Amino acid sequence: MFGRATSLRFRTTLLVIAAIVLVLGTATLAIDIRVDNEVAQRADTNLLERAQALADIYNSQTQASTQALPSYWIPSFLADDGTVYFQIDCGGRRVVSSSQAALLAWPALQPAQSMAFVDMADRQGTALRAIALRFSANANAPHGVGDTNADVASALGAPECVLGLAVDRSEVVDFQQSMDRIEFGAVVLGFLAVAVLTPLLVTRSLHPLSGLARAMETIGPDTPSMRLADTRIRELVPLITHFNEVLSRMEEGLLRERQFASSAAHELRTPLSELRTAIEVEMRYPSGRDVNELLADIGEIGQNMERMVTALLLLTRVEAGIERLALQRVDVSALTKTLIGRHRLRLQERSLKLAAQIDAQVTWMADPTLLDVVLGNLLGNAIAYAPAGSTIQLQCTASGWFVSNPAPDLTAEDVARMQQRFWRKGKEAGVHTGLGLSLAASAARAQSLRMELVLHEGNLLARVLVRFS
Known part of the structure; x- marks a missing residue:
């Protein structure tokens, strides 16, 4: 026993919504990952530029004065950035450091590394983004600004320094979360729009099928010559063509059946009349003929009718292509x-x-x-x-x-x-x-x-x- 019929409109709507949500969700996820990576890369680039600027300021200060920088020294371009930690170690000796910088777990540079980035937090739980940058400190001989080549620095007799800089990354995180909320909201709005518009669009697209069904309802045994009208919808052209072909074959079959019935009725009318007349005459005016002879005549009439019906049926089936003659x-x-x-x-x-x-x-x-x-x-x-x-x-x-x-x-x-x-x-x-x-x-x-x-x-x-x- 068949279950309840499934609506084509519902199935199409469900498939379209699922496909759009899947594609939109995947695209949004890919965009979110790309935006987060781009924001993180730009933040790291900005942090690197600040670290290089801090190294250049350090070299400029030591070149102008032989006195060591005070430990509480903070560059003016970092003073307004909120939570900032930095330190500079040269030749294994810390030359300058911000307050509580020594309490942080700064990233360690490998001999072949010139810089490294790491996420960490201070004692207050503030999320930080830190960089460790290797640079050559100023010596009596001049050197290029931002030169991080250790071999050149050693050749010039300049000590090698490592700068650590950590800044609050809450703004970057907030920006990424804000973008996530915007993208999630866009996905939700897109889903709602799809859920509302898709049934309407699907209903509109399936409207020709409803018209086709109404046209089919008008076709029946009483109207065998009716055909479905042509359409410009490409997907419906084969359906209408095949349906009209089926109607043509059904009409031909119906006409053959009617012709067979008409032919059989016409051809059997005479032998049936002969049979009835012979029986009525024999009953009213007995001829005294032998019963076997009388039955033989009746049987001959019956055989004629049987031959006629057999021939009509065979001819109808041959003309319909249902059967082939075996000559x-x-x-x-x-x-x-x-x-x-x-x-x-x-x-x-x-x-x-x-x-x-x-x-x-x-x-x-x-x-x-x-x-x-x-x-x-x-x-x-x-x-x-x-x-x-x-x-x-x-x-x-x-x-x-x-x-x-x-x-x-x-x-x-x-x-x-x-x-x-x-x-x-x-x-x-x-x-x-x-x-x-x-x-x-x-x-x-x-x-x-x-x-x-x-x-x-x-x-x-x-x-x-x-x-x-």
Whole structure:
């Protein structure tokens, strides 16, 4: 048992929202990491510039005076920066230091390192960003400002110094957190916008499907010829095309079913009337005939009806492409004789003469049931509409089968329309071919036989020609 149907609108909305949130969240996270790194790098660059400036000030002071700097000395450009710690060690001796700087865990430089950055905190818990910078102190010989090459400094006889500078990094942290809040707020606003707009947009996008569903509701058995209108929406073009193809096949199948039912009803009407008449006459006016003979006549009528229904059903399935004919060799000579015997009583009733020329052992590649329909209908039509007391010509050869009967009331235009279903020349004329010739023509085409009707010197000639042996 199937569960509750899932809404396509809901599924599409959910997938779109999930995809946008995932992409937006990933992009925001990447941007946040990039911004934090950029801010941290700029803060470190600024800290490095301050440390180099402090080293340059130290060298300038020692060059101008031989006295050591006081321990409480603080550069003026660092005085307004809040919490600041710094110290300078030269030749293993501390030459200047801010208050409580010695209590901090300054980063240790490796011999090959010229600088190092580290995060630390003081006793008050203030978050600090510190740098340790190696530089050459001023000696009697001049040196480049900010030169950190230890080998050059040693060659000039200048002592090597290490400067430590730590500043409050709360502003940097606050700025990073502020950016995080802004980015998180942007993600939340984006999510809300997506959650509100996506259902509306999806509903708008799926509107053609709703129109398509309404159009499909109007199509039914009562309107088999209706089709869905074309659309410019690329995704719906294959759906509409295939649906219209299915409708066309359904209409063809419905028409075939209706035609089969109509044909069966029309063709069975005469034998059913004969069967009912025979039974009613025998019941009201007993003829004294042998029961077996009477039942044989009734059985013959039943066999005729069975052959007709079988042929109609087979022809309908072949024309629909549901079934393919399995052609076999059919003894046309024997079939023709059987048909003559089947219509012998009718020939006697209408005082018709049959001049038959049947070649021996004439065989065609055909379907026995459908070939019986073709030849039987042509012979039956000739017997039904030939003037009483006239002569019917019949010829059976390996190349074709021919039957000719006088038809004084027919014209060339009538013959051209005789293969139409239920064609009637006129109410007074009484010329009515019913389904016989139309059905015979369809059965002939199914077997690749060529059936022709020709009016020649007042005679209607029906011929069936073999296209292959």
